[in-house]
Amino acid sequence: xxxxxxxxxxxxxxxxxxxxxxxxxxxxxxxxxxxxxxxxxxxxxxxxxxxxxxxxxxxxxxxxxxxxxxxxxxxxxxxxxxxxxxx
Numbered sequence: 308x309x310x311x312x313x314x315x316x317x318x319x320x321x322x323x324x325x326x327x328x329x330x331x332x333x334x335x336x337x338x339x340x341x342x343x344x345x346x347x348x349x350x351x352x353x354x355x356x357x358x359x360x361x362x363x364x365x366x367x368x369x370x371x372x373x374x375x376x377x378x379x380x381x382x383x384x385x386x387x388x389x390x391x392x393x394x
């Protein structure tokens with residue numbers, strides 16, 4: 308089992324990771340405990356969350372789930388084909 312005390316560098320990496328994937332329980336608890344006591348990391352975590360939220364919006368300011376603009380089926384297929392080609 309890993310130790311529960313993480314340094315700020317590891318917390319910044321894990322905070323970013325936690326927004327994309329579900330981390331194991333010991334990391335989630337360790338991050339939470341660190342954020343309770345470290346003002347700088349707590350601020351960093353809030354800033355990353357804010358930036359992530361802002362990036363969800365397009366230039367019109369409409370959240371993606373409310374947007375009525377979608378890619379055409381042909382555009383989606385071209386993107387998928389391009390991604391397969393790059394892999």
